[in-house]
Amino acid sequence: MIALNIGIIGATGYGGTELYRILSNHPEVSSCTLYTSSDEHKKYSSVYPHLTEVCPLDLHPIKTEQMKDEHDVIFLAAPSGVSASLTPGLLSEDIKIIDLSGDLRLKDPDQYEKWYQKTAAPGELLQNAVYGLSEVNRACIEQAHIIANPGCYPTATLLALTPIVKHQLVRSSSIIIDAKSGVSGAGRKPSIGTSFTEMQQNLKIYKVHRHQHIPEIEQELKDMDPNIGPISFTTHLIPMTRGIMATIYVELAENQSQEQLMDLYNQFYQNMPFVRVRKDGSFPGTKDVYGSNYCDIGLKLDPRTGRLTIVSVIDNLMKGAAGQAVQNFNLLFGFDETLGLKHLLPVYP
Ligand SMILES: NC(=O)C1=CN([C@@H]2O[C@H](COP(=O)(O)OP(=O)(O)OC[C@H]3O[C@@H](n4cnc5c(N)ncnc54)[C@H](OP(=O)(O)O)[C@@H]3O)[C@@H](O)[C@H]2O)C=CC1
Numbered sequence: 232m233i234a235l236n237i238g239i240i241g242a243t244g245y246g247g248t249e250l251y252r253i254l255s256n257h258p259e260v261s262s263c264t265l266y267t268s269s270d271e272h273k274k275y276s277s278v279y280p281h282l283t284e285v286c287p288l289d290l291h292p293i294k295t296e297q298m299k300d301e302h303d304v305i306f307l308a309a310p311s312g313v314s315a316s317l318t319p320g321l322l323s324e325d326i327k328i329i330d331l332s333g334d335l336r337l338k339d340p341d342q343y344e345k346w347y348q349k350t351a352a353p354g355e356l357l358q359n360a361v362y363g364l365s366e367v368n369r370a371c372i373e374q375a376h377i378i379a380n381p382g383c384y385p386t387a388t389l390l391a392l393t394p395i396v397k398h399q400l401v402r403s404s405s406i407i408i409d410a411k412s413g414v415s416g417a418g419r420k421p422s423i424g425t426s427f428t429e430m431q432q433n434l435k436i437y438k439v440h441r442h443q444h445i446p447e448i449e450q451e452l453k454d455m456d457p458n459i460g461p462i463s464f465t466t467h468l469i470p471m472t473r474g475i476m477a478t479i480y481v482e483l484a485e486n487q488s489q490e491q492l493m494d495l496y497n498q499f500y501q502n503m504p505f506v507r508v509r510k511d512g513s514f515p516g517t518k519d520v521y522g523s524n525y526c527d528i529g530l531k532l533d534p535r536t537g538r539l540t541i542v543s544v545i546d547n548l549m550k551g552a553a554g555q556a557v558q559n560f561n562l563l564f565g566f567d568e569t570l571g572l573k574h575l576l577p578v579y580p
Pocket residue numbers: 240241242243244245246247266267268269272293307308309310311313331332333381382383415416417418419420547548551552
């Protein structure tokens with residue numbers, strides 16, 4: 232038992248709440264301190280009444296100098312822009328940082344400023360941050376001090392594409408990603424676009440050709456195969472609370488049979504506890520992973536067009552955010568990567 236002291240910035244948001252739900256039952260965590268940037272919030276249960284008499288914790292103001300002495304790990308689950316400014320003040324030899332926002336994911340600060348329209352984090356911080364796609368970057372994650380936890384759509388997309396891209400089986404510029412998300416992906420703060428009346432009985436396309444996850448996905452794919460060209464990536468909001476489905480179409484660079492592709496995916500993910508490849512040719516739905524840290528993948532080669540269709544589903548708040556952040560936390564400290572996560576059985580219906 233190590234007994235770690237954890238701090239969560241942005242604890243009152245959806246990602247932060249999910250972090251607390253997992254970490255409050257994690258066997259290696261001795262205490263969680265919850266932080267808020269708002270003067271109005273005092274008790275956690277005043278923000279989330281379902282925690283009344285379950286969680287007595289107060290919310291604390293963010294004081295970086297003090298926090299870096301008190302915690303072994305700080306999770307940041309705040310809007311983009313916050314981590315770029317707070318993280319430099321939290322750094323020390325003895326602390327690990329896991330950032331759920333997009334601030335530390337892009338290595339090129341110009342790309343961040345172009346797609347996020349915000350000031351980038353200092354270059355040295357960006358270079359030291361390790362991209363935390365647990366299944367793909369585990370060796371680097373185990374040695375890291377700062378983790379840039381991947382975006383929700385990039386997690387679903389990259390896990391679907393990694394086996395074929397790593398084997399250079401994808402024809403350059405042929406990748407089309409059609410992705411859909413539940414509304415919690417937009418966070419807890421209210422907006423007209425995500426309000427009940429706008430979303431009920433509706434399906435909406437958004438951020439066409441300008442989604443901030445385009446450069447993130449391209450950066451990681453190019454890292455695996457430098458020949459990968461620009462992707463077509465489109466996002467939709469769908470009237471449900473949680474879940475992402477990414478439906479991906481690719482042209483293969485060389486002939487492959489369905490059996491060869493299934494073998495490739497099964498082998499690639501055979502020792503990865505949170506990626507489940509459908510062996511029977513079926514496709515997963517978002518309910519199959521609801522509330523869990525799983526990513527479920529199905530794939531089928533279309534013999535008429537020669538194109539491969541891959542479907543990948545995750546819970547955006549779990550494998551797409553807090554769940555993967557805890558998986559990375561486990562890898563950082565050499566714990567079993569399923570600790571605190573595997574006992575959370577998927578919720579159905
Ligand atoms: N929702 C999702 O599915 C995913 C989200 N992410 C990313 O994770 C991060 C958190 O997302 P999510 O939980 O959905 O967002 P929410 O809007 O639900 O919560 C964000 C929280 O950040 C806190 N906050 C706001 N401004 C500041 C500030 N200036 N300094 C410190 N804290 C601040 C707020 O709490 P308070 O007012 O109490 O300080 C708020 O509760 C975002 O960067 C998001 O892009 C990544 C993957 C998936």
